[in-house]
Amino acid sequence: MPDFEKVYDVAIIGGGNAAMCAAITARQAGASVIVLEHAPRAFRGGNSRHTRNLRAMHDGPTSVLTESYLEDEYWDDLLRVTGGNTDEKLARMTIRESSRVMPWMMQCGVRFQPSLTGTLSLSRTNAFFLGGGKALVNAYYATAEKLGIVISYDAEVLSLDLDDGFAKSVAISANGFPQTLRAKTFVVSSGGFQGNIEWLKKYWGEAAENFLIRGTPYARGRMLQNLLDQGVQSVGDATQFHSVAIDARAPKFDGGIVTRLDNIPFSIVVNQQAKRFYDEGEDVWPKRYAVWGRIVAQQPGQIAWSIVDQKSEKLFMPSVFPAITANTIRELAGKIGLDADALEQTVNDYNAAVQPGEFNSQKLDNCHTEGLEPPKTNWARKLDTPPFICYPHRPGITFTYLGVKVDEQARVIMADDKPTANLFASGEIMAGSILGRGYLAGFGMTIGTVFGRIAGQEAAKHARN
Secondary structure, three states: OOOOOOOEEEEEEOOOHHHHHHHHHHHHOOOOEEEEOOOOHHHOOHHHHHOOEEEOOEOOOOOOOOOOEOHHHHHHHHHHHHOOOOOHHHHHHHHHHHOOHHHHHHHOOOOEEOOOOHHHOOOOOEEEEOOHHHHHHHHHHHHHHHHOOEEEOOEEEEEEEEEOOEEEEEEEEEOOEEEEEEEEEEEEOOOOOOOOHHHHHHHHHHHHHHOEEOOOOOOOOHHHHHHHHOOEOEEOOOOOEEEEEEEOOOOOEOOOHHHEOOOHHHOEEEOOOOOEOOOOOOOOHHHHOOHHHHHHHOOHHHOEEEEEOHHHOOOOOOOOOOOEEEOOHHHHHHHHOOOHHHHHHHHHHHHHHEOOOOOOOOOOOOOOEOOOOOOOOOOOOOOOOOOEEEEEEEEEEEEEOOEEOEOOOOEEEEOOOOEEEEEEEOHHHOHHHOOOOOOOOOHHHHHHHHHHHHHHHHHHHHHHO
């Protein structure tokens, strides 16, 4: 049972990957540690429960990674998806540290499996967790319990008392009862505000009602707002979020990875007017899948439909929901509620624009269209082999980019550019420094793991001194 009268060396706010990496690291350094997890035990772990992998730098083949993935290539990949909206110093530090985290994770009970092959193309860059994110979270919590870390579930941190850069205490609602907890140091790892629809509406209006939240409903941004209100320096664009196009039939919250759809590169995607609106073949899926949530969010009704034919049916992981199928485009239009003439015209125009080429699902193949707007620049094949297969898409929000600024020691930075004395941050709440926009598959887990360990180490060091 948590003792709220005790002054702990380190108090961790949050219960996901970044929080647990911080907690375990701090405890291994000799600190007394308490974890304040908003969710009940059954839903502990935040968005980390739904993850699958971590992007890791390595200079040669490993037991789970093929070939090599060096710093400069990793950096180039990040630069490409962020458009330069990143802190190079923090980013390169994260990349380099990613080469050292897997042995530590395995010591904490995390197990890895060979990366998936096929359309995801991640066998060289991403290490997959055996059992997925739920197994990773369970491993960390089991390790924490063995180390004597105190875990307080149903403990929502309402505010942090920050006085001239010094964190004194936190006000908590613990199982519905008010509590105050003091600690020598604090690590905030409580995520973004993607679970707060009203906050999203500030930037997206009523369209946010149609957003689906892929992860935890507990990420409501209370601590983020509290810190910003107390003069902590913000980083990242409040209007930006990491989102993907997920199955529109997914639940409002916690649908997780199984609701994601990976068929877009091999499809055409149409909106409510049965019109295409973006290049489906822009790049390999791990580098471009995260643009599609925002693109769909900008369409009427925040909904779209992807259509493939029988030739592409086996090229992607199917949805957890059944596909919508039809033997003709007109029949398909009727099933999904689109104008049949308009959809037929869109498909006919696309088919007429497809150029001959050598199709290769594993890489950019330059099978493209000509004279079509928007073009399809790779994997363009005619839709001419029934049955035609369709999935509905809505934007699935993973995390928001607004956060707090930190330095290389994970210290939270105030508006006057001075670091706080005893307040650290890790995970999504500080990731905006490195991911200003865009996404690389597995990189959020990398940031959380690297900065969780840094925050835990620095917090323990500060508490000892």
